[in-house]
Amino acid sequence: MARIELVNLRKEFGALVAVKDINVTIEDEEFVVFVGPSGCGKTTTLRMIAGFEDPTAGEIRIGGRVVNDLEPRDRGLGMVFQSHALFPHKTVAQNIEFGLRMKKVPPAERARQVQEVAEMVRLTHLLDKMPAQCSGGESQRVALARTLVTHPSTFLLDEPLSSLDAKLRRELRAECDRLHQALKRTFIFVTHDQEEAMTLADRIVVMRNGVIEQMGSPMEIYSNPVNSFVADFFGSPSMNLLSGEVVHESGMCRFRCASGGFQVGLPDRFNGLPAGPITLGIRPEHVNAVPVGNGATNDLELAVRLVEPLGKETLLYFDVGMERPFVTVSESTAMAELDSGARLGLTLAREQICLFGPDGHRIRAGSAA
Amino acid sequence: MTKSQKNRIGSIVRYTLLTIWAVIVAFPLYWMVSTSFKPSEQWFAWPTVYIPDPWTIVNYLDVWTDRQEVATGQYIISAQRPWIAFGNSLMIALTATTLSVVYGAVIAYGVSRYRVLSEVRMFQLLMLRMIPPIVIVAPLSLYYSALGLLDTATGLILIYFLTTLPYSVWMLKSFIDEVPREVEQAAEILGAPRWRTLVEVVLPLVRSGIVATFLFILILTWSEYLLALLLAKTEVVTLPIELSKYQGTTEGRVYGRQAALSVGITVPLVFIGLIIRKHLARGFSFGMIRR
Ligand SMILES: Nc1ncnc2c1ncn2[C@@H]1O[C@H](COP(=O)(O)OP(=O)(O)OP(=O)(O)O)[C@@H](O)[C@H]1O
Ligand SMILES: [Mg+2]
Numbered sequence: 001m002a003r004i005e006l007v008n009l010r011k012e013f014g015a016l017v018a019v020k021d022i023n024v025t026i027e028d029e030e031f032v033v034f035v036g037p038s039g040c041g042k043t044t045t046l047r048m049i050a051g052f053e054d055p056t057a058g059e060i061r062i063g064g065r066v067v068n069d070l071e072p073r074d075r076g077l078g079m080v081f082q083s084h085a086l087f088p089h090k091t092v093a094q095n096i097e098f099g100l101r102m103k104k105v106p107p108a109e110r111a112r113q114v115q116e117v118a119e120m121v122r123l124t125h126l127l128d129k130m131p132a133q134c135s136g137g138e139s140q141r142v143a144l145a146r147t148l149v150t151h152p153s154t155f156l157l158d159e160p161l162s163s164l165d166a167k168l169r170r171e172l173r174a175e176c177d178r179l180h181q182a183l184k185r186t187f188i189f190v191t192h193d194q195e196e197a198m199t200l201a202d203r204i205v206v207m208r209n210g211v212i213e214q215m216g217s218p219m220e221i222y223s224n225p226v227n228s229f230v231a232d233f234f235g236s237p238s239m240n241l242l243s244g245e246v247v248h249e250s251g252m253c254r255f256r257c258a259s260g261g262f263q264v265g266l267p268d269r270f271n272g273l274p275a276g277p278i279t280l281g282i283r284p285e286h287v288n289a290v291p292v293g294n295g296a297t298n299d300l301e302l303a304v305r306l307v308e309p310l311g312k313e314t315l316l317y318f319d320v321g322m323e324r325p326f327v328t329v330s331e332s333t334a335m336a337e338l339d340s341g342a343r344l345g346l347t348l349a350r351e352q353i354c355l356f357g358p359d360g361h362r363i364r365a366g367s368a369a
Numbered sequence: 370m371t372k373s374q375k376n377r378i379g380s381i382v383r384y385t386l387l388t389i390w391a392v393i394v395a396f397p398l399y400w401m402v403s404t405s406f407k408p409s410e411q412w413f414a415w416p417t418v419y420i421p422d423p424w425t426i427v428n429y430l431d432v433w434t435d436r437q438e439v440a441t442g443q444y445i446i447s448a449q450r451p452w453i454a455f456g457n458s459l460m461i462a463l464t465a466t467t468l469s470v471v472y473g474a475v476i477a478y479g480v481s482r483y484r485v486l487s488e489v490r491m492f493q494l495l496m497l498r499m500i501p502p503i504v505i506v507a508p509l510s511l512y513y514s515a516l517g518l519l520d521t522a523t524g525l526i527l528i529y530f531l532t533t534l535p536y537s538v539w540m541l542k543s544f545i546d547e548v549p550r551e552v553e554q555a556a557e558i559l560g561a562p563r564w565r566t567l568v569e570v571v572l573p574l575v576r577s578g579i580v581a582t583f584l585f586i587l588i589l590t591w592s593e594y595l596l597a598l599l600l601a602k603t604e605v606v607t608l609p610i611e612l613s614k615y616q617g618t619t620e621g622r623v624y625g626r627q628a629a630l631s632v633g634i635t636v637p638l639v640f641i642g643l644i645i646r647k648h649l650a651r652g653f654s655f656g657m658i659r660r
Contacts, residue, residue: 052554073560085551089573098569102560150559 002063002076002153002186003028004049009058011044011210018044020210021058031180031187035197036207037233042190043082045207046156049188050079062154073102078152082159084143086131092142093118093127099150117149121175137168141175148179154186161196173199194234198222206230228356231281237315237327239354240287242280246273253366255280255355259321262300267350272366279356286352287328289316289335289344298345302326309336316344401635405429405628412624428629451630454611459637461522461607462590465529470583472530473537474545478571480538481545482553491539498535506599513600520604525597529590536589537582544578545571580648588638608634 004026011019019041026032034042047053049060051072059066067075087095093114100110118124121141131139140160147155157176161169177200180187191197197204198218206213206221206229214226225231231239244257246266253266253273257280264280266273292301305325306317314335317325328346338344355363370378404412405428407421432451479485486494509528510519518524548571556566594609602610612634615627642649 050558072558077558079558081551081555083549083551085549085555087552087570099559
């Protein structure tokens with residue numbers, strides 16, 4: 001019913017191309033998260049769907065119907081703005097009621113629905129307050145309630161949680177999830193926070209510079225990134241990226257790091273790779289760290305620069321002569337007690353190694369190169 | 370010196386300066402009011418009389434009523450009609466101000482939201498106001514006489530409306546700019562037609578700004594002298610022109626009467642200012658909307 005299709009959608013602001021011919025189909029009742037760094041065109045895309053910006057080219061279809069020329073109010077969408085955009089001169093109750101009044105719902109029915117939705121997002125105690133008297137999280141819920149009450153087919157949410165503290169963020173994130181389950185509506189959620197995207201989304205759309213880099217389920221995006229940008233963007237701490245080159249030694253294909261001088265053998269599927277510059281990516285949890293001198297053979301030995309115990313696990317930072325430290329995560333409690341400077345042996349899980357070409361694109365196997 | 374000592378000295382200096390400033394500003398007002406209650410021999414007495422003694426309301430009676438009291442014999446003035454001038458001023462100033470604010474609001478909204486005027490055009494609009502009125506008044510009176518607008522209320526309303534429009538556009542634009550676009554768009558996507566968004570969301574949020582602009586323009590038009598003198602004056606007399614009639618080659622300056630009339634000109638503005646002071650404080654402090 002509310003399947004939304006973006007077809008070759010493009011938006012230019014003068015010489016700047018904010019959105020470059022993107023194609024996305026959002027299924028009914030799907031929770032899609034648009035994510036990407038600041039300025040990549042997320043808000044612009046959302047505003048085109050809502051009808052506040054006219055696309056330079058391309059089509060927007062809602063339920064199969066082209067809506068490019070439809071006024072925002074006729075598109076059957078609800079939007080929660082990043083700034084919340086409450087009506088400052090109206091009470092919370094009047095704010096929520098606004099959409100119903102526009103639909104000419106009779107007063108008694110309006111009051112009932114306002115009460116109902118206020119209970120749903122837990123703000124009955126705020127109904128008589130003015131927006132200026134509400135905290136960030138409360139305003140957020142008012143904005144959500146104001147949209148909920150009009151029963152839109154689709155919710156557009158533009159970084160709705162960005163102005164909140166970490167705890168409230170988690171709470172409201174859970175609330176969004178709960179609402180999505182309960183309402184069975186389409187949600188399009190914009191954020192630049194990869195964690196928010198990972199936890200909420202059925203499907204993630206990763207954007208950069210107005211282009212969609214990758215679309216897929218959170219796990220797909222996490223474990224199977226198509227390029228080094230996506231690999232780097234998701235996960236906290238993010239994937240270790242080491243620049244270096246492919247070398248061939250006695251028929252084996254190996255990676256030699258540009259600095260630090262260590263080498264790692266690559267899985268067999270990369271055997272056909274030609275020698276040349278390459279970037280190796282490995283997630284922190286796919287590196288095994290053990291104290292040196294226990295007899296095991298390690299890929300490399302490094303001195304810990306910083307130990308960061310997080311309770312359940314411990315982050316270990318190593319200096320490999322690159323811009324960013326090499327990070328591993330260990331669940332062993334002994335690691336939390338380590339002093340910086342201690343030498344550890346590291347082993348990379350072979351099958352989890354990702355290789356990226358000089359242009360950042362993923363290299364899946366030797367034959368592809 | 371401790372910090373609190375510094376603060377105290379700071380506030381003493383600040384209040385002293387402000388007090389001096391207030392005295393400088395308020396003294397002419399005080400002088401106007403006190404003169405209006407002085408009998409004729411104290412108008413320019415030496416040594417200066419600061420407080421009328423005895424107090425008299427004869428100046429007011431002379432100016433605002435038909436009663437010709439004692440002091441008049443000394444200064445014979447041609448029959449003045451301040452109430453008619455008052456009525457003219459009220460009608461002309463209110464009509465011109467209303468037109469200016471309404472049109473100004475429409476243009477300001479267009480500029481703020483749809484850029485109907487570019488930055489350059491907006492600046493040119495303000496530049497228009499920088500032309501001294503004396504430059505345009507001679508050609509204008511020719512046009513006016515050709516159009517039959519000379520010495521008519523319509524003529525004055527028209528010119529006041531046009532000359533104050535740049536101010537109202539600029540002032541109102543700054544207030545409308547303060548209303549976040551997203552608040553309007555929120556109303557729109559909740560199903561509000563354009564006019565309801567304007568009436569229910571934009572208007573209440575810029576109300577204080579509109580009131581402040583209205584008073585500002587009203588003061589300008591209410592006290593305008595030059596254009597009223599050169600474009601009207603005989604058939605249509607406004608209060609500032611009326612005021613100038615209380616002096617003449619034979620009679621000299623009739624200060625007490627003039628002061629009594631001046632008080633009458635000032636009081637309505639003060640009165641309006643008091644009624645809308647809540648809006649003024651808000652209107653002139655901007656930033657009332659939390660983003
Ligand atoms: N009205 C506009 N006029 C000109 N350029 C604009 C306009 N709106 C957006 N842009 C530009 O388009 C690009 C994309 O902006 P957009 O707001 O969509 O980014 P975003 O992904 O939402 O970023 P953020 O995470 O910072 O909100 C930016 O370079 C921005 O400067
Ligand atoms: Mg944005």
